[in-house]
Amino acid sequence: GAVVSQHPSRVICKSGTSVKIECRSLDFQATTMFWYRQFPKQSLMLMATSNEGSKATYEQGVEKDKFLINHASLTLSTLTVTSAHPEDSSFYICSARRPTSGTTGELFFGEGSRLTVL
Amino acid sequence: AQSVTQLDSHVSVSEGTPVLLRCNYSSSYSPSLFWYVQHPNKGLQLLLKYTSAATLVKGINGFEAEFKKSETSFHLTKPSAHMSDAAEYFCVVSLNTGNQFYFGTGTSLTVIP
Numbered sequence: 448g449a450v451v452s453q454h455p456s457r458v459i460c461k462s463g464t465s466v467k468i469e470c471r472s473l474d475f476q477a478t479t480m481f482w483y484r485q486f487p488k489q490s491l492m493l494m495a496t497s498n499e500g501s502k503a504t505y506e507q508g509v510e511k512d513k514f515l516i517n518h519a520s521l522t523l524s525t526l527t528v529t530s531a532h533p534e535d536s537s538f539y540i541c542s543a544r545r546p547t548s549g550t551t552g553e554l555f556f557g558e559g560s561r562l563t564v565l
Numbered sequence: 566a567q568s569v570t571q572l573d574s575h576v577s578v579s580e581g582t583p584v585l586l587r588c589n590y591s592s593s594y595s596p597s598l599f600w601y602v603q604h605p606n607k608g609l610q611l612l613l614k615y616t617s618a619a620t621l622v623k624g625i626n627g628f629e630a631e632f633k634k635s636e637t638s639f640h641l642t643k644p645s646a647h648m649s650d651a652a653e654y655f656c657v658v659s660l661n662t663g664n665q666f667y668f669g670t671g672t673s674l675t676v677i678p
Contacts, residue, residue, distance in 0.1 A: 453608065490655065490670045491609075540608055544664065547592050547616070551597065553656070554666060556608035 451543045453557025460531055461565055468526045468560045470541030476521035476542035481554070485538045496561070499564040524560055531564040538562075569658045571669035574633055584628075587657035589601045591637060598639040600658040603671075609655060616643040624638060626650070645665045651676045 450473040460466050470480055478499045483491040495516050496504040503516035513535075515527040524543075528535050540559045546552035572587040590596060597616045598662075601609040613624025621633040630641045639656060656669040 475647075481664075481666075488673070490668050493668075496664055534672075538606070542609075545650070551600075553611065553614055555611070558608040559606065561606065 448505060451541065451555045453541050453560055455560060456558055457561045459563045460565065461515055461549075462532055463530055465529045466531055467564060468528075468539055469479045469522045470526070470543070470557050472522050472543040472545075472555070475545050476544065477524075477545070478521060479544040480524040481542045481544070482516060482539060483524050483540045483542070485540060485559075486532070494526075509521070517546075528562065531562070533564045536562055536564045569655075569656050569669040571672050573672050574670065575673045575675070578646045579667040580648055581645050582605060584646045584650065584674065586641040586654050586656075586674065588639045588641065588669060589637055590639065590656075590658045590667075592658060592660065594660045597659045598630075598635050599659070600624065600628070600641045601638075601655045601657060603653040603655065605651050605652075610640070612654075630673060646674075646676045648678060649677050650674060663671070 452471045452473055454469050458466055463495045480497040482494045484494050487492050493506050494509045497518040499518045499521050505511045518524040538559050538561050540553040541557040544552050569589050570589045599614045600612040602612050603609045604659045612628050615622045615632045623629045627645045630639050632639050656671045658665050659666045
């Protein structure tokens with residue numbers, strides 16, 4: 448089956464530093480990837496849609512200068528949390544869309560990244 | 566408008582008894598429907614999907630779901646719960662156009678030994 452790799456799985460950083468999270472689709476080309484944030488015992492909150500070769504589309508209320516998304520290739524999207532603060536501490540999950548003819552396709556998810564900002 | 570409703574935020578069953586996790590959707594278009602499972606501190610794993618073929622869909626780990634258009638439902642079932650089934654389950658709907666996927670709020674399944 449399709450696999451999406453997300454790295455790092457856990458990261459602890461000091462307030463004010465930046466953190467980069469990578470999301471790779473290992474066995475299919477993903478023109479579209481999604482980034483989510485998940486608070487404890489809640490559903491996934493879509494942050495942005497990452498499109499290969501173009502700017503990401505951010506959901507309302509998500510600061511694009513705070514959460515930088517780059518989708519430079521068909522297999523890699525990165526999320527950089529800039530000038531991180533404790534309130535940015537969360538579980539971040541990426542997914543990659545594998546298109547299927549005639550449908551929207553299906554999503555394959557990374558294992559998630561637990562960010563803790565001290 | 567499109568939406569997904571998971572009717573139960575928490576379900577508790579005894580090991581070996583049937584599991585029913587409910588999902589209703591609303592969509593103006595013919596949707597694709599998915600069930601995903603999430604174990605603690607992990608990403609989501611696809612259990613099964615419906616994409617306009619057979620209405621009864623069989624997935625991994627003994628789970629299955631039936632698409633009922635008249636009831637706009639896609640409930641997830643399993644005949645006999647196992648301890649390893651304890652997790653969070655998400656129902657997801659997508660239109661067959663564009664990139665949008667709509668997530669339910671999740672159902673936490675507890676399996677009692």
